[in-house]
Amino acid sequence: NAGVTQTPKFRVLKTGQSMTLLCAQDMNHEYMYWYRQDPGMGLRLIHYSVGEGTTAKGEVPDGYNVSRLKKQNFLLGLESAAPSQTSVYFCASSYLLASTDTQYFGPGTRLTVL
Amino acid sequence: SQQGEEDPQALSIQEGENATMNCSYKTSINNLQWYRQNSGRGLVHLILIRSNEREKHSGRLRVTLDTSKKSSSLLITASRAADTASYFCATDESGYSTLTFGKGTMLLVSP
Numbered sequence: 001n002a003g004v005t006q007t008p009k010f011r012v013l014k015t016g017q018s019m020t021l022l023c024a025q026d027m028n029h030e031y032m033y034w035y036r037q038d039p040g041m042g043l044r045l046i047h048y049s050v051g052e053g054t055t056a057k058g059e060v061p062d063g064y065n066v067s068r069l070k071k072q073n074f075l076l077g078l079e080s081a082a083p084s085q086t087s088v089y090f091c092a093s094s095y096l097l098a099s100t101d102t103q104y105f106g107p108g109t110r111l112t113v114l
Numbered sequence: 115s116q117q118g119e120e121d122p123q124a125l126s127i128q129e130g131e132n133a134t135m136n137c138s139y140k141t142s143i144n145n146l147q148w149y150r151q152n153s154g155r156g157l158v159h160l161i162l163i164r165s166n167e168r169e170k171h172s173g174r175l176r177v178t179l180d181t182s183k184k185s186s187s188l189l190i191t192a193s194r195a196a197d198t199a200s201y202f203c204a205t206d207e208s209g210y211s212t213l214t215f216g217k218g219t220m221l222l223v224s225p
Binding site: 004033040041043048050058059090097098099100101103104105106107 | 147
């Protein structure tokens with residue numbers, strides 16, 4: 001039982017490049033989330049999904065797209081990376097609504113955009 | 115926007131001492147949660163307290179909630195070096211299904 005896994009762990013991009021971050025969970029959770037964590041800012045919600053095939057915008061969605069084609073996977077895409085997207089990205093999942101249930105977090109992806 | 119704000123930003127204590135962290139929030143909530151993050155790792159859930167609860171315990175953790183003051187506190191008793199981590203409160207604004215995290219308190223427990 002791996003819990004929540006994220007791929008890759010580290011990545012360096014040049015401005016304008018694109019990439020996809022993969023989050024996978026093996027707990028059969030309905031809800032999945034993408035956060036970014038910047039120094040002194042805490043975690044901010046980018047996008048989330050309440051089930052397979054559904055996605056919704058969070059607090060800071062601009063510059064990102066997501067897809068949830070399979071229940072266990074939640075992909076975060078950066079179409080044209082910018083230095084402002086340098087951050088640590090965390091994926092999380094929960095069985096019930098985040099507000100009423102424990103969120104399980106992945107280990108994070110450290111992204112640097114030059 | 116940041117819903118919860120932790121205080122202090124950083125706390126340094128000796129092993130065996132108690133550590134208290136506070137969280138203030140702005141709007142009505144249904145639940146408040148506390149999470150721990152060890153350096154370079156993902157967050158780990160510690161405890162959830164509902165708006166109709168005033169106090170909750172889990173091992174060496176004690177959480178209180180005062181909805182009239184819109185504040186919560188996390189007490190770690192008999193701290194250990196392994197408690198060194200950042201601690202975040204997370205709240206749900208009534209009517210919303212997602213959580214909003216504060217900026218965290220960085221706790222350092224020295225042997």
